[in-house]
Amino acid sequence: MRKFFKLNAIAFFSVFSLFLLSCNDDDNNAIEEEMTAELTIVETAQATPALSLLVEALIQADAGLVEVLSGDGPFTVFAPTDDAFAALLESLGNDYNSLEDFDTPEEKELLAKVLTYHVVAGTAALSNDLMQDMRIETFQGENVSVDLNGGVFIGDATNTAAEVIIRDVATTNGVVHVIDKVLLPQEVINALNPPTQNIVETAQATPALSLLVEALIQADAGLVEVLSGDGPFTVFAPTDDAFAALLETLGDNYNSLEDFDTVEEKELLAKILTYHVVSGIAAYATNLTDGMMIATVQSEQVTINLNGGVFIGDATDTDAQVIIANVATTNGVVHVINKILLPQEVLDALQN
Structure with missing residues (x-):
């Protein structure tokens, strides 16, 4: 495996965002004139010079994607331009001067995951079928998001959305939307920059999560050991400010987490903490959908709200906002x- 997989995350996204390219109206018109509804998705891409690298990538991945996208469908394809692929290659460094450099089985598999993240199976979704904040599951398995503010933008697992520069290109087996950036799923980002710390180590290395670490220890329920185990887990991690706000609402008897010192109080703290943990899945933001309800280790559910951001609803009237996803x-x-999640079981105990 090349050093591609050790690429520094900050450098990757900084360089990547610098290379987002937009086509002018003349370029867009030229591409549109080359497209026809009498061709399949693959034939449409083959007939469009500005999508030549997409065709090359489909072949290079060696995963049967040409055959799939030549089939009955229907499919929706977000098709990156050659400029978008060139920007991606440049961001990956000197080991990737062309798509032919994806030549090991692992690299071909990674390229296939990138490509299938651009495909939605079972529907031909026109731009007027899209809605603000819609999450769409891709063939790769993760979701892309839709932003209709000022155009049509498709969000991936990075911080920069792709813009649809040509919409609603009809084909015999679906629809193509041409975009100005290669979309990246979280699975690929993790492969590019594999994590080195577990959940507890990550919290310990993050100053703003120091009270979370203290709470895990204070609860005396083996949670440090559990969250250092194999997992996978999804953890909604409250900041120190969130813990301070909770302590303030509890009154003078709780000036610090050390005041959870009786058996009953430690048990209550453990219930609060396990309400922030989902076991058996690593749920990235691209996997969340609006209104989704997720069972926690504590056993009660939290609710996902995606209106204007990512919010986590508990048994109170105030959602917590995800400030770092x-x-x-x-x-x-x-x-x-930015808030401690409270289950109904804990609210009932606090009111007694």
Whole structure:
């Protein structure tokens, strides 16, 4: 495996964002004139010079994608331009001067995952079928998101969305939307920059999560050991400010986490903490959908709200906001939130 997989995350995204390219109206018109509804998706791409690298990538991945996208469908394909592929290659460094450099089985598999993240199976979704904040499951398995503010934008697991520069290209087996950036799923980002710390180690290395670490220890319920285990886990990790806000609401008897010192109080703290943990899955933001309800280790559910951001609903009237999403770890994923989540069981105990 080349040093591609050790690429520094900050450098990758910094360079990647610098190379987002937009086509002018003349370029877009030229591409549109080359497209016809009498061709399949693959034939449409083959007939469009600005999509030549997409065709090359489909072949290079060696995963039967040409045959799949020549089949009955219907499919929706977000098709990156040659400029978008060139930007991706440049961001990957000197080991990747062309798509032919994806030549090992592992690299071909990674390229296939990138490509299938651009494909939606079972529907031909026109631009007027898309809605603000819609999450769409791709053939790769993760979701892309839709932003209709100022155009049509497709969000991936990075911080920069792709813009649809040509919409609604009809084909015999679906529809193509031409985009100005290669979309990257979280699975590929993790392969590019594999995590080295587990959930507990990640929290210990993050100053803003020091009270979370203290709470895990204070609860005296083996949670440090559990969250250092194999997982996978999804953890909604409250900041120190969130813990401070909770302590303030509890009154003078709780000036610090050390005041959870009786057996009953430690048990209550453990219930609060396990309400922030989902076991058996590493749920990245691209896997979440609006209104989704997720069972926690504590046994009650949290609710996902994607209106205007990513929010986690508990048994109170105030949602927690995810302020840092998708912190990959060796045994799951952490989403940093700005509020302590409280289950009904704890609210009932506090009111008694």
